[in-house]
Amino acid sequence: MSEVRIVGIDGLPEVGAGDDLAQLLFATGAELADGDILLVTSKVVSKAEGRLVRATDREAAIDAEAVRVVARRGRTRIVENRQGLVMAAAGVDASNTPSGTVLLLPEDPDASARTLRKRLHELTGKRVGIVITDTFGRPWRNGLTDVAIGAAGVSVLEDHRGRVDSHGNELALTVTAIADELAAAADLVKGKTSGRPVAIVRGLAHFVTEEDGDGVRPLIRPAEEDLFRLGTSEAIREAVHGRRTVRSFTAEPVDAGAVRRAVAAAITAPAPHHTTPWRFVLVESAVARTRLLDAMLSAWNRDLVELDGWDPDRVARRVRRGDVLRNAPYLVVPCLVMDGSHAYPDARRAAAEREMFVVAMGAAVENMLVTLAGEGLGTAWVSSTMFCRPTVRSALDLPASWDPMGAIAVGRPAAPAPSRPPRDPEAFYTVR
Incomplete structure (x- = not known):
């Protein structure tokens, strides 16, 4: 014993x-x-x-000891403290201490x-x-x-x-x-x-x-x-702030299930008139991707020369941006459908109607990008399919009513994204 x-x-x-x-x-x-x-x-x-330190404001003491907020509900905060421990209130204790003091x-x-x-x-x-x-x-x-x-x-x-x-x-x-x-x-x-x-x-x-x-x-x-490092709101915030455009990917295959989960998140976006204006083409086969990108390249070369008068070097530099789509292991082509939209004889209101649907499409794409970031995948949204929609529809055999709204390259980032200083939100809003 x-x-x-x-x-x-x-x-x-x-x-x-x-x-x-x-x-x-x-x-x-x-x-x-x-x-x-x-x-x-x-x-x-x-x-x-x-x-034992003087602190009339326990919250300020927690701020000083915390390096990252993991979860928050009301006044309760779970944080990572300077010792690397994830715990409530950074371990700052106000019990069994003299009034006006806290114990770190x-x-x-x-x-x-x-x-x-x-x-x-x-x-x-x-x-x-x-x-x-x-x-x-x-x-x-x-x-x-x-x-x-x-x-x-x-x-x-x-x-x-x-x-x-x-x-x-x-x-x-x-x-x-x-x-x-x-x-x-x-x-x-x-x-x-x-x-x-x-x-x-x-x-x-x-x-x-x-x-x-x-x-x-x-x-x-x-x-x-750590699969449980973030609380729900913090996970969303981390994914939003951590979402960066990735232009270089590893050759590791993308989990198709992760993309389907991202589609499920995308279609929770708001949309006008109770419509569902989103469609997503998941380009999973190498044959389909090559056919699409070769057709787009041909269309771009033709249009930039014939319609825009660009010289060959400028064309080459411009279409080289499409390499991110060719080198990514997975592509998604989001498409807008206008089913359920209202018909207006007035051009101004008709344009506003389409804009509502485009906004809904943007919200869906952002949902997808953020969800993929939460899955540990990098993404790059590229607008090029919007400039040759008939070509894209033909290459992917899509209905005439589907409007491609760019393309999303998906894959494991080949390197960490370069640091970017945070933007000051005050520069982007006006209070009335």
Whole structure:
């Protein structure tokens, strides 16, 4: 039978800035043994490190500690803080602190854990592990639990991949968050109101390491692997701001399902008269794409020379912009249909009627571009099909009532988009 004991440490006095936390723990008379793991509430570490600050505005303190808003509902904010942790209010705590003050998380919880471990070894000669904890909420689950935000001398993850279960099945995905399990278990004896901020876990010495290790960094999922990094509104905002025109793609095939999901988003756009004026031609075959682009190139060359009088070099430079369509792994040709539009004998009102439908088409295209960005795909909307609509309809065998409204190149970006300074929205609106 294996046994694990969790013991709360009583007798720790109120901690103040500059206090030697290890000495205060040693003075409680708690007996430490080699292989023990100490779970320490971050609040006492922060107090010892002087992280109690004057702040009449807690929201301003959260702003100072946050680097990115992940989700927001009313006054509640889930943010990524400067320590790289995603949590409510950046860990800024206004409870159990004097009026007009807030308590910030330790500046570097891993460094705090290393310092505490070293000092306890100096005082006791024992090899222990340290986990600094804080309280987190969890997506999809009610209730709070403690998790590890700093660690030293503890294996924070246990990788079971490659092992075999009791039925002989090889485990392929299981990696256990040992430090978080320790934090949650220890909180059962620490509690939230008991005034007992430290607990000892005994019986798991095999998780205690000789070296301090990498701290909690291995527990934090990299952004590129995090499927749940953004809340709904933030995901939309991120996709909108992150949507950039991409002109160079990898050869990786595009998931046709992702494009179909983008079409489903596109057709939620507003439209006049309860119509559905959008059609999308998904050019998935190489034969169809080559036929389309060769026909368009021929039409462009003819029109630019015969109608516009351009010289061959200028024509070559202009049509070279179409290379983004030829080199992309996937093309979409959005088309406008005027079914359900009102017929007006007056040219002015007839033009306005068509403009309403064009606006609806633009909204659908933007929905598509943003959704594809959310799928991790790059896009480039190119207007060229609008200048040779009969050619496009012929090449793609489309009804005469379908008006091509450009083309969208889709693919995995070959390189990150260059940075672009944010535009000042005040330059784009007028208040009356």
